Amino acid sequence: xxxxxxxxxxxxxxxxxxxxxxxxxxxxxxxxxxxxxxxxxxxxxxxxxxxxxxxxxxxxxxxxxxxxxxxxxxxxxxxxxxxxxxxxxxxxxxxxxxxxxxxxxxxxxxxxxxxxxxxxxxxxxx
Amino acid sequence: xxxxxxxxxxxxxxxxxxxxxxxxxxxxxxxxxxxxxxxxxxxxxxxxxxxxxxxxxxxxxxxxxxxxxxxxxxxxxxxxxxxxxxxxxxxxxxxxxxxxxxxxxxxxxxxxxxxxxxxxxxxxxx
DNA sequence: CAATTCCATAACCTTATGGTTATATAATGA
DNA sequence: TCATTATATAACCATAAGGTTATGGAATTG
Numbered sequence: 466x467x468x469x470x471x472x473x474x475x476x477x478x479x480x481x482x483x484x485x486x487x488x489x490x491x492x493x494x495x496x497x498x499x500x501x502x503x504x505x506x507x508x509x510x511x512x513x514x515x516x517x518x519x520x521x522x523x524x525x526x527x528x529x530x531x532x533x534x535x536x537x538x539x540x541x542x543x544x545x546x547x548x549x550x551x552x553x554x555x556x557x558x559x560x561x562x563x564x565x566x567x568x569x570x571x572x573x574x575x576x577x578x579x580x581x582x583x584x585x586x587x588x589x590x591x
Numbered sequence: 592x593x594x595x596x597x598x599x600x601x602x603x604x605x606x607x608x609x610x611x612x613x614x615x616x617x618x619x620x621x622x623x624x625x626x627x628x629x630x631x632x633x634x635x636x637x638x639x640x641x642x643x644x645x646x647x648x649x650x651x652x653x654x655x656x657x658x659x660x661x662x663x664x665x666x667x668x669x670x671x672x673x674x675x676x677x678x679x680x681x682x683x684x685x686x687x688x689x690x691x692x693x694x695x696x697x698x699x700x701x702x703x704x705x706x707x708x709x710x711x712x713x714x715x716x717x
Numbered sequence: 718c719a720a721t722t723c724c725a726t727a728a729c730c731t732t733a734t735g736g737t738t739a740t741a742t743a744a745t746g747a
Numbered sequence: 748t749c750a751t752t753a754t755a756t757a758a759c760c761a762t763a764a765g766g767t768t769a770t771g772g773a774a775t776t777g
């Protein structure tokens with residue numbers, strides 16, 4: 466069926482995981498989770514140049530993790546759900562697969578959840 | 592507490608996602624999910640050379656996704672749960688964060704699950 | 718039309734990735 | 748000791764990543 470399309474998109478996993486492997490790009494994604502943003506808005510928190518941000522956006526766009534719009538002279542970026550879902554799905558599937566260390570992984574996941582919950586309430590707002 | 596260690600390991604996310612971005616390495620991980628394996632065993636299904644596999648294993652080892660043992664003249668590789676858990680945790684956290692398209696992502700995840708379930712039952716047993 | 722704003726593109730540099738073949742090393746076996 | 752097995756390392760190559768500065772171009776504003 467048309468779901469076949471997703472299996473073909475599996476080749477996209479390369480690009481998705483590669484896109485996720487850069488901390489600047491992960492930060493951009495987190496920022497975009499709060500809503501679309503322009504290049505300048507995205508560049509502001511970083512020390513790197515605007516062209517560097519544009520390059521990162523291009524990588525994210527190629528991976529399908531974001532898409533670009535047009536608004537006057539701006540080209541706002543916004544998240545797309547699909548590719549992220551593919552990555553999650555691969556990891557979940559892998560986890561199911563990995564019956565041997567299933568509980569080990571689950572325990573770690575619980576610990577990590579706690580760490581992140583603590584981190585989020587850690588005083589600084591952003 | 593000692594969980595601080597995980598936060599420092601967040602810098603490891605770069606290496607983990609980068610390791611996951613290569614299809615050969617993902618295949619190696621899937622293979623290792625069934626149990627530890629030697630370099631030659633891992634190399635067998637691929638057309639690439641043994642040194643290439645050794646390089647991939649080194650990348651996986653640097654990321655923390657695997658560790659190597661010593662057994663006679665062999666150095667079997669086996670999975671480690673922690674780094675994979677970090678990647679899952681980051682994506683899960685991101686997903687929670689991304690309230691805007693939460694349902695969109697969930698729908699896609701369900702679709703992907705079905706695809707993979709179908710794929711798994713596709714005749715071959717493993 | 719001219720200036721400004723927002724962003725992309727070009728050219729360049731350095732380092733990493735993914736592959737190769739050839740060779741070294743370490744443990745086992747004869 | 749010599750050969751074999753299993754793996755690592757070296758040297759090399761091509762391409763890509765991630766950054767820079769400088770410049771180009773499109774839409775908006777004066």
